Amino acid sequence: MTSSRRQRTHEHILQALAQHGDLTRAELSRLTGLSRSAIASAVTLLSDEGLLAEETAGPTGPSARGRRPTVIALRRRPGVVLAIDFGHSHITAAIADTSGTLLAECSAALDVDSQPQQALDTATELAGHALARAGHTSGEITGIAAGIPGPLDIRTQVVRAPTILREWIGLNPAEELSRRFGKPVAVANDADMGGRGEHTFGAARSIDDFLYIKASHGIGAGLVLGGRTYRGSSGIAGEIGHTHLEGATNLCRCGNRGCLETVVSITEVRRELAHVLPTEHPTDQARPTAADPPSLADLATRPAAARVITDAGRTLGLVLADLVNCLNPAAIILGGELGEAGEPLAEGVRESINRYAQPASAKAVTITASTLQQRSELLGAVATAIQQSAIG
Incomplete structure (x- = not known):
């Protein structure tokens, strides 16, 4: 061999x-x-x-x-691991032991998409703060992993896609982070990390064929098939947010019109909720604001909001029905900010899958919200760092 x-x-x-x-x-x-x-x-x-x-x-x-x-x-090695989650507008760094127990974490808000070097520097600073809170030193780190909110060419580890993370094009995040930490760093797409988190710590612990859907500002899918993450030939499998929807005309950041993420994203759903909630709750205090938006889990208990969220689920389900036909997964796990809406979103997805997927495939798949909620990606990075630690 x-x-x-x-x-x-x-x-x-x-x-x-x-x-x-x-x-x-x-x-x-x-x-x-x-x-x-x-x-x-x-x-x-x-x-x-x-x-x-x-x-x-x-x-x-x-x-x-x-x-x-x-x-x-x-055999767990002594020491700790470092996990980093880059979102579009936040960065979180966490320290965990080699069994996966989180010891400390630190977060910061930042426009990650347009400030790659500052994002990488901020991640380094947050890691130092988390280490201090956990009472450990950098010399005790045995594995590091990070998730980024865009496609990564697995052949070169370089960000290539010109329509997502445009300011990161040509950057090798693993190399940049390794230089800052003085240790090897494993980097992957955030939806793939989310699938890894659910597979290791969350709703998919006993499932080897499932789709993890990160529905936030963009829409991405982590595909786990036969117990392994499927990334495609160059690492960009799962970019379902740029699936074209018939009849949709909204301009997308990729340059096309009618992409799924222009219709179903946390931004679009909150925009629609802002129209229906004032009628139901006329006081300014009850209205969602940019500074302090109520959680989708809370909003989903209100009938008008639940209808908006269920409609979003139906639209998302149109795309997922095709994946169900192609891949025959045992489960679809809904994560990201939109996934926090829980049952109303899952109900809409289920309706579309029942209607548009083949009956046998539709019957075989369960639709559920993430049990880790917005921590799926961070915990996926923890699991990846632990594996890296074991490999040495």
Whole structure:
């Protein structure tokens, strides 16, 4: 087995263990698609390197009966990991231990899209503050990962797409962050990080085929197929926000008209809510304001707002119905700011999928709101940093 192929095999095994916990060899084979012989060889090598241990599972004592299975477990390295979540208008840095428990986090508001160097510098500063709050030093960091709100060319790690994060074009975020921290940094698209977060810590912990939808200022999908993140040939799979909607004419930042994100985004939904809520709640205090907007979860309890949110879900569901037909996922998890609306949004998505997807595929998929809400991307970065820590 070549060294690069061996490395990929080891990464698949470590990722499966990080996401699912202790596993038998047979379970590892099923989850990774690797042969029993490949699993056996890799487990031996990783155990020799001190990364894995084989342990006996199940209860012990007089009441235990039969032969208990042997499971493969990660040996957690001492130290902490650093996770960074770049949003379009915020940055969050968090410190966690190598089991995934958050120890401290710091956030700042910033126009990330138009100020890449300042965003990277701010992330470095926030990481230092979070480290201090957690009572650790930079020398104790064993893994770092970050999510960015745009497509990243996985072949070069450079931001290429000219229509999203325009000021980041030609920038290599992993290289820039690595230079600042003096350590390797794993960087991925934020929707992919969100899917990783849900798979490891959230609503998809027992699901290996699902779509994570980050619905905020833009709309992106993290595709997890067969237990692995699917990024496409160059890393930009899942950009569903630029799917054209028939009859829609709004101008999109990509230069086209009628893209999904021009109709369904947190910006558009809040704009529509501003029209319907004053009629229902005429006092200025009850109206959403730019300075202090009420959460969508609170607004969704009001009938007029729930109708707006459900309509947004129906429109989003039109696009997702095609993905359900193509990919036959077991679940769709709705995240991002819009995902906080919960059931009214999920209800609209479900209606469109039931109507436009093939009946067998529609029946097979569950629609649910993220259990991590707006922390999916941050926790996905935590999970990625833990895997990086295990790989060393």
